[in-house]
Amino acid sequence: MAKLLDGAYRTVADRAASNADLRFETVDGKTRIVVTPLDRLEDTESLRALRPAVQGRMPKAGMPDLFLEIMQRTGFAKSFTHLSERQARVEHFETSLCAALVAEAFDIGIEAVSRLDVPALRRERLAWVSQNFIRPETIAAANARIVSSHAALPLVKIWGAGDVASADGMRFTAPASAIHAGPNPKYFGQSRGVTWYNLLSNQFIGLNGIVVPGTLRDSLVLLALLLEQETKLEPVEFMTDTAAYSDAVFGLFWLLGYQFSPRLADLGDARLWRIDRKADYGPFNSLSKGTINLRLIRENWPDVSRTGQPWVVHPVGEQRWNGLASPSRQIPPIRPIDAIVQLPDCQRSHALTRVCPLISILPFRLLSPCVPPTLASVRGLRRSRCLGA
Numbered sequence: 001m002a003k004l005l006d007g008a009y010r011t012v013a014d015r016a017a018s019n020a021d022l023r024f025e026t027v028d029g030k031t032r033i034v035v036t037p038l039d040r041l042e043d044t045e046s047l048r049a050l051r052p053a054v055q056g057r058m059p060k061a062g063m064p065d066l067f068l069e070i071m072q073r074t075g076f077a078k079s080f081t082h083l084s085e086r087q088a089r090v091e092h093f094e095t096s097l098c099a100a101l102v103a104e105a106f107d108i109g110i111e112a113v114s115r116l117d118v119p120a121l122r123r124e125r126l127a128w129v130s131q132n133f134i135r136p137e138t139i140a141a142a143n144a145r146i147v148s149s150h151a152a153l154p155l156v157k158i159w160g161a162g163d164v165a166s167a168d169g170m171r172f173t174a175p176a177s178a179i180h181a182g183p184n185p186k187y188f189g190q191s192r193g194v195t196w197y198n199l200l201s202n203q204f205i206g207l208n209g210i211v212v213p214g215t216l217r218d219s220l221v222l223l224a225l226l227l228e229q230e231t232k233l234e235p236v237e238f239m240t241d242t243a244a245y246s247d248a249v250f251g252l253f254w255l256l257g258y259q260f261s262p263r264l265a266d267l268g269d270a271r272l273w274r275i276d277r278k279a280d281y282g283p284f285n286s287l288s289k290g291t292i293n294l295r296l297i298r299e300n301w302p303d304v305s306r307t308g309q310p311w312v313v314h315p316v317g318e319q320r321w322n323g324l325a326s327p328s329r330q331i332p333p334i335r336p337i338d339a340i341v342q343l344p345d346c347q348r349s350h351a352l353t354r355v356c357p358l359i360s361i362l363p364f365r366l367l368s369p370c371v372p373p374t375l376a377s378v379r380g381l382r383r384s385r386c387l388g389a
Contacts, residue, residue, distance in 0.1 A: 002275045002294075009274070013282035024283045031286040063106075064113075067098040074149040079141035080133040092120035093129070100130040140230050143206070147231040150205050160202030165235035167225055169195040169218060169243075182214020199225050207231050219246040226258075237261055255304065 016022055021036040061069075071077050077097055082088035090096070099113040099121055110126040119125065150156055173193045174181040181192035195212040208229035210221055218240065226238065237259040245262040253260035273290035274281070281288060297304070 005275060006279060009279070009281040009284055009288070013284055016283050024287075026286075031283075033287065064098055064102055067101060068094065070146065071098060074146050076142040076145040079145055080138045083132045083135070088132070090125070095120040096125050096129045097133065100126050100134060104130065104134065140208075143208075144231045147201075147205055147207065147233060151203060151233060156203045156205075159204060162201050162203050162233035163235055164202040164237045164239070165199055165207060165226075165233075166202075166239035167197065167199050167218070167222060168241060169197040169212065171195050171215065180211050180213045182216075184215040187215060197221055197225055199229060201233055201235060203233070207233060207235070217246075218243040219249045222249055223252060239263060241265070 016024075023034050023036075025032050025034050071094055077094045080097055095118075100110065102108075103110045103113050103126070110123060110130060113121065114123040114126055115121040151162060171187050171193055172195075173188050173191050176192050178192070178194065180194045182194070183192050187193060193214065195215055196209060197212050197218060198209045199207045201207050208225055208231075210225050210228075212218075212221055222238075222240065226235075236257075238253070238261060240260075240262045242262060242265045245264060250260050271290055272284060272288035273292050274288040275292050275294065277291055
């Protein structure tokens, strides 16, 4: 890691002078990185013509019709098993399940979708299906089936390989009596609300979602969102906004072999770190004033490795948290935590210097920081170390 960081600094320092989109400004004795914003790309004539053409070819269908078609294509109804009788089924179960899912998804209640003249849509049938078949674990299993079928489509493979995902939250006002409702005057005024934190693949499909009480900082639930997803896709790079960033999360992602790529809003004020205090990194000398404490990492490495063990990801369908309801139940001693916080300083500085050489290359500026080609093998190595193999 020391060689990688040193090499990245020297490469960027050598190219900084010829990079028109990267400059360093000093104001009141403080040096900041300034990156030229991307120019707006105007829509082409062909794109403007394509949009209405595609829209005109889209079939008009109601939400129940879409549910039934996707159910037929993916077979996700098989994932909804009875709470106590695994083989319990009734005639036209798919129709009843579809109606119950629509009622819950749109929060309109089963009365709005029930019909006395259709046995599969009678109120008592829908209530029985909703109470016995729709649970968080069955919804997660059904979503995994949908993701698998979606990933097999030829068009989806053009969009991406499923190795990149992004996480962000949406805030909703909720009744004060709701179990997850929390206060935040900035977003909910005098009311209470929740945050729906969602993980989206670069194949444009949701992998997992978590209801967060109020507006807790995203970084507190980011790892749970990632490690509890049960689909066949295994993303290795994760994009978030500034709210999901923290030094501890950066270090834990590194321990588990993932690439954490937050989109920091305060890039210009970022503090860079170095290992060699005497090294000359040109324009980065005034920015890289922090020194990484390698001794602290070495002394606490066994404890640091064990800290990552509860988060080791198991095959789909198995328990992903090693019996822990939350990582807070196994908080390591304070010294290993300090060592974990030192890890992201090195990785973050290296990631930032990796991005800088690409700033003047337009195609790369439109993409995320590149994932190292050996990331998958490194991830497996780190996990084997955490397990003591």
